[in-house]
Amino acid sequence: MTTVQEPSQVKLTEFEDNDQKPVGFGRMLRKEDARLLRGRGRFVDDVQLPGMLHLAILRSPFAHANIVSIDTSAAEASPGVKAVVTGETLKGLGLAWMPTLSNDVQAVLATDKVRFQGQEVAFVVAEDRYQARDALELIDVEYDVLDPVIDVRRALEPDAPIIRTDLEGKNDNHVFDWETGDEEETNRVFAEADVIVKEDIVYPRVHPAPMETCGSVADFDPVEGKLRLWSTTQAPHAHRTLYAIVAGIPEHKIQVIAPDIGGGFGNKVPIYPGYVHSIVGSIVTGKPVKWMEDRSENLISTGFARDYIMRAEIAATREGKILAIRTNVLADHGAFNGTAAPVKYPAGFFGVFTGSYDLQAAHCKMTAVYTNKAPGGVAYACSFRITEAVYLVERIVDVLAYELQMDPAELRLKNFIQKDQFPYTTKTGWVYDSGDYEPTMRLAMEMAGYDELRKEQAEKRARGELMGIGISFFTEAVGAGPRKDMDILGLGMADGCELRVHPTGKAVVRLSVKTQGQGHETTFAQIIAEELGIPPADIDVVHGDTDNTPFGLGTYGSRSTPVSGAAAALVARKVRDKAKLIASAMLEVSVADIDWVKGSFSVKGDPGKSVTIQDIAMRAHGAGDLPDGMEGGLEAQICYNPSNLTYPHGAYICVVDVDPGTAEVKVRRFIAVDDCGTRINPMIIEGQVHGGLTDGVGMALMEMISFDEDGNCLGASLMDYLIPTALEVPDWETGYTVTPSPHHPIGAKGVGESATVGSPPAIVNAVVDALKPYGIRHADMPLTPSRVWDAMRGQATPPI
């Protein structure tokens, strides 16, 4: 039952005050909000070009069926229709299939058969959206329905229908096996351990569901031979290269423009067939073509997330020293392996399942399979599968606490990697750059009033009330990544940055990453401001347009600040180095004799004698002499290749109340202490954390893309696929500690996904803790009232 909470008083003065700060890091309102909040943003669907046509896609109603025939004649004769394209048409052009981000292939339009409900079968281009949509009804497709593979656990059974008959010689639904850690050593540690606890843990399939659905406007100019594509993409440069490879258009003749993007969460990393359709549509008709999917299309056909069936085992001493963790994972990849992950990491960064603990051994074995469900895989603010990894370890540690009858906070404190162990190499080979876990944990406990909460819980339990306290402590691995290890389809995961200071001291910085709401236009201006002393308001941040920005792999996996943010800081330092030479000439002293105080250089020992960065910019562009051999102008560019990932961490504590009669869960409090290293704009960080925590409430309590036995998607609208509202979330209580990254130029670690990664286990742990009087130690998400009620009666079932 819904209750409305009084909003806490927002202290506006806090923002005002900080906006008056001169330059650099600190709280300030977001530069992009002036436009976004006034409705002056420009999203893909706002793009209107002269003569533009509209595209609608016919999708399969079945999860698995052969296509017997397609009759498009009635649709072609329908008013306003300019083209109807089927898989056969594309086959003729060699475009029926395209590569996925994981070196698999995916149908652009189905030719032989459909492999998931919602798969693209044909498209119509017409003068307006209504005509395009109406014409879809007139396409007559005859299907021969096949048995689908829906239950992932049965995908590898010998009699399971084969989904990928398109792959030569494929006679099962196996995608890949993957392994990490030392099996033998892990088994040895397990064999000698006092206590072993095992639990089956499912992370159900969920969907990123960004506010803006996916879409594109393609404009192919047959004279210039140039393709302009406005599209909802988190990675414009990577997309451009892939289009060049797929469509055979030379790369310099493709301009990908990601305008304002209404949320991505990983959903806008892959290339979807619809984007390619709009390109084909524009080439075929000679007109600009817009495709904008509707909400149901987004939910049923675009990149999902998670879908990991995990068996977790943990070994410990009786005193609560954790020794080893091993896990077996069955991963549902849908009909095509469309996972977005670095090539050498088919399971993303799941290898960090050892968490924040100092273990003796660890091992993971994973099998990925095809099913008749939408493709995708790594998406939804998951830092390349770290969401699953953190959920696994934080859940199994709680199960261990239950079995040992230990307080879960105490158990964690006892096993943390210690400050002096960093850089710490985990048993699965990850090198954690820096961390100081205990103070973060202690701060969260203090903010929560942990001991008081446990007392309150004991009193409530005595009265038959159900209150739960859940903890999660996570270590993230973000900022992919070092090019020696990490590439996507052969493209190294480095990022470029260009900075140009204009004569009057204003500047433009060009990024290879692309904001989808994270506030890059502010954060990156602040990074430059901090390094150069030019106020953020004077710095234009350009991004999203491949013709106007340097190459780089885009924004996902919390990588913008760790990778591109480092590039921005370093490019600013390059400019500053040049400015210093000019300053020394202007001040007529040697370089060794000048000091940098944010925004100006002054003569050592004579601070009154100084030149500002603005003075220097004018000199760099103006008349008069520059130091010997120096070119005019004040600009620089860089391509930054990170030497390691960065490893943010955090301690989250959640308090829930469960109604014993109805099994409804109410999240009463949530304390989030994040350590993302150096904090650039605390307001933006808090915004990212608030969003991620809300996501976490959604996943823990209500979100799931489920299917019936025929493969019909049961989450095809926002009436069915629930995302949380302000009424389901408490007033977030956030705190922070700062452990800078040693290898990042400003020590920043990235925070975009921390809260999404860290919050689901805290909430589930809280609910399970509330249900302790029923003798329960595990229940799977989503913890809807009905599922909680099942758990209370010892009848919890996995959400498969």
Place this chain on the structure above:
Amino acid sequence: MQVPAPFEYERATSVDQAIGLLERLGSSARLVAGGHSLLPMMKLRLANFEYLIDINDLHGELGYIRLGADEVRIGAMTRHRELLESDALAQVFPVFRDAEKVIADPIVRNRGTLGGSLCQADPSEDLSAVCTTLDASCVIRGANGERVVSMEEFHVGPYETAVADNEILTEIRIPVKSGKSGSAYAKVERRAGDWAVVSAGAAIWLDDKGHIHDARVGLAAVGPNTTGIPEISAALRGHEPDESLFELAGAIAARSCDPSTDTRGSAEYKRHLADELTRRTLRKAVERARS
């Protein structure tokens, strides 16, 4: 963008004119009130009609809450928001405000109507359960005049009502009985603004001695039709309200309903909620009647 199939659109200027249009256009036409049930179905192309007759201009004629000595009359075009905000209605039948607080969200409540809710006849519709709880009757008007039917007669089946293609629901009438009375509504939902997993309304009328003169319970989302449960009324009448009586009523509710398993919950859980919420709302209704 989800777009409906092509249709013609007409704005009705009076109830009689709307009936005239329905007479002429037959089953190819549909009335649109708040549009919050009809338009989503049309956008998803689950429903296609050739004509829409917009009756929003009839809000002046059909949007009202009139409290009489022995009857409350509410016009079919009365919006959720008006039902929520009416203090006078909350005074007599607090069940309305209880329910309206948990129906949809402010945007839907600004447009959605009482008439549309009942005519949609979705088994999860909250106002149908409220009207059942209060033993309301429905006034249906056609070319040949008016007829009045009970809620039981009104609901023919899921998404099916006694209103014919050429008729319009104009008013709901709720009897006001003498003596002390109380009513309440409770709903379990997965998230604010979601349709009910299960909801229940209860109304109680006490006699001078504080015994139950009459009691009614209406449930939503536990079967094809939101019907009253006469057995509960029979079991409660004449008794002094107490916890064991509520338990009995809850048990009857649980066994009288016919829920099915879906993404909102298992049939078993819904049956449990029918019991739990029946007890809770009866308890609250009695509390209100006594105060």
